[in-house]
Amino acid sequence: MTQIHKDIKRVFVDEASIIARSKELGKQISEDYDREGKNPLLVAVLKGSIPFMAELMKHITIDVEMDFMAVSSYEGTRSIGDVKILKDLDRSIKGLDILLVEDIVDTGRTIDQVVQLLMNKGAREVKIVSLLDKPSRRVLEMNADYIGFTIEDAFVVGFGLDFNEKYRNLPYIGVLKDELYQ
Numbered sequence: 001m002t003q004i005h006k007d008i009k010r011v012f013v014d015e016a017s018i019i020a021r022s023k024e025l026g027k028q029i030s031e032d033y034d035r036e037g038k039n040p041l042l043v044a045v046l047k048g049s050i051p052f053m054a055e056l057m058k059h060i061t062i063d064v065e066m067d068f069m070a071v072s073s074y075e076g077t078r079s080i081g082d083v084k085i086l087k088d089l090d091r092s093i094k095g096l097d098i099l100l101v102e103d104i105v106d107t108g109r110t111i112d113q114v115v116q117l118l119m120n121k122g123a124r125e126v127k128i129v130s131l132l133d134k135p136s137r138r139v140l141e142m143n144a145d146y147i148g149f150t151i152e153d154a155f156v157v158g159f160g161l162d163f164n165e166k167y168r169n170l171p172y173i174g175v176l177k178d179e180l181y182q
């Protein structure tokens with residue numbers, strides 16, 4: 001049995017469910033891309049997407065490559081596509097079909113900016129797979145093509161997701177005890 005971290009109030013999605021859902025998504029993604037004769041480049045935005053990227057790619061049966069980037073929003077600006085690249089992709093993505101791997105879509109601002117950035121770099125297509133989706137928090141009409149789990153409006157940690165850079169290593173997704181947020 002998984003030992004639950006002392007700071008966790010409730011487990012939202014357990015490890016077995018994340019693996020089972022990643023298997024389903026991997027199968028569906030493989031079938032969809034195979035049907036269209038495409039081999040996507042998997043792009044994960046650091047750092048939250050790493051555990052999901054690692055789990056998901058094991059269940060993709062078509063040939064894929066992987067790359068990573070890190071971005072941050074410029075302070076005090078909300079303008080679309082205005083995002084600072086902290087770590088860029090290793091190579092040109094001109095003409096490539098990108099499958100952007102995300103941990104969570106919350107307001108939608110991050111994927112909106114990253115998709116714009118990847119299209120500006122000349123990608124042919126950008127699709128999105130996100131482990132979690134919080135549709136109730138959306139401020140932009142941005143949706144993932146593939147979603148692991150849709151959750152209510154709660155702040156969650158684990159399986160890559162952090163609170164002040166902590167808890168990314170938990171193998172499940174959970175809610176922190178209320179006193180941790182004080």
Ligand code: IMP
Pocket residue numbers: 048103104105106107108109110111154155156157161162163
């Ligand atoms: P968005 O730009 O508002 O869609 O937010 C996406 C990013 O916010 C994610 O990649 C996370 O880094 C962070 N985030 C949003 N919701 C949560 C949460 O519940 N737990 C941890 N991080 C979150």
Ligand code: MG
Pocket residue numbers: 048162
């Ligand atoms: Mg974060």
